[in-house]
Amino acid sequence: xxxxxxxxxxxxxxxxxxxxxxxxxxxxxxxxxxxxxxxxxxxxxxxxxxxxxxxxxxxxxxxxxxxxxxxxxxxxxxxxxxxxxxxxxxxxxxxxxxxxxxxxxxxxxxxx
Amino acid sequence: xxxxxxxxxxxxxxxxxxxxxxxxxxxxxxxxxxxxxxxxxxxxxxxxxxxxxxxxxxxxxxxxxxxxxxxxxxxxxxxxxxxxxxxxxxxxxxxxxxxxxxxxxxxxxxxxxx
Numbered sequence: 001x002x003x004x005x006x007x008x009x010x011x012x013x014x015x016x017x018x019x020x021x022x023x024x025x026x027x028x029x030x031x032x033x034x035x036x037x038x039x040x041x042x043x044x045x046x047x048x049x050x051x052x053x054x055x056x057x058x059x060x061x062x063x064x065x066x067x068x069x070x071x072x073x074x075x076x077x078x079x080x081x082x083x084x085x086x087x088x089x090x091x092x093x094x095x096x097x098x099x100x101x102x103x104x105x106x107x108x109x110x111x112x
Numbered sequence: 113x114x115x116x117x118x119x120x121x122x123x124x125x126x127x128x129x130x131x132x133x134x135x136x137x138x139x140x141x142x143x144x145x146x147x148x149x150x151x152x153x154x155x156x157x158x159x160x161x162x163x164x165x166x167x168x169x170x171x172x173x174x175x176x177x178x179x180x181x182x183x184x185x186x187x188x189x190x191x192x193x194x195x196x197x198x199x200x201x202x203x204x205x206x207x208x209x210x211x212x213x214x215x216x217x218x219x220x221x222x223x224x225x226x
Contacts, residue, residue, distance in 0.1 A: 008152075100215060
C-alpha cells in the first residue's frame with residue numbers, strides 16, 4: 001500500500017514568517033511530487049511540481065526534495081494571511097502510471 | 113479560456129436515486145480522473161480514463177460508474193449501491209505529453225444524499 005503522510009496541523013505561523021510543510025512517502029521509487037493548495041470549500045490548486053533532488057523555487061514558494069530520505073517539503077516565505085489553507089502533497093509512485101497518491105493535507109493558519 | 117468545469121456545484125438527492133455529475137475540459141488533455149474527498153481527509157481516486165472509450169477503476173470504484181465517449185467529457189454516476197455518497201467530488205485532467213503529468217482540478221460538486 002502506497003502511503004503519503006503529512007502532519008494534519010493546524011500549523012500556525014505569524015505573518016511574514018516562513019511556513020514549512022513536510023511530506024513523507026513510502027515508495028522509494030517515486031519520481032514525481034506535487035504540492036496543492038486547497039482553500040476551505042474549494043478545489044485543490046496546483047502550486048508546484050518537483051521531480052529532481054534539491055530545491056525548486058517559484059516566487060515565495062520553494063519545494064525541496066530528498067529522495068534518499070523520502071521526503072518532500074514546501075517552504076512559504078513571507079507568509080500572508082491569504083496563504084491560510086490546507087496544503088496537499090501528492091506523489092506519483094512507480095507502477096501507478098499517471099495516478100497520484102495524496103496525503104491527508106496540512107492545515108496552515110497565518111496569523112496577522 | 114481553458115479549464116475544467118463541473119456541474120452542478122451543489123446537488124441534493126434522496127437515498128436510492130442515481131445521480132450523474134458532469135465534468136468537461138477544454139485543455140485537450142487525454143487523461144481525466146474522478147476523486148472523492150470527505151471532511152478532513154485526502155483525495156481518493158474513484159475512476160480514471162487515459163483515452164476515449166477506456167477507463168479503469170480506482171481505489172474506491174464500488175457504487176460508481178463512468179463513461180468516456182468524448183475526449184472532453186467524463187461524467188460520473190453515483191448509484192444507489194454507493195453506501196455513503198455524501199461527499200465533495202472532484203474531477204481532474206492531465207496531459208500525457210510529458211512528465212510530470214500535472215493534474216488540474218475542476219471546482220467540484222458537493223453532493224448531499226439524505
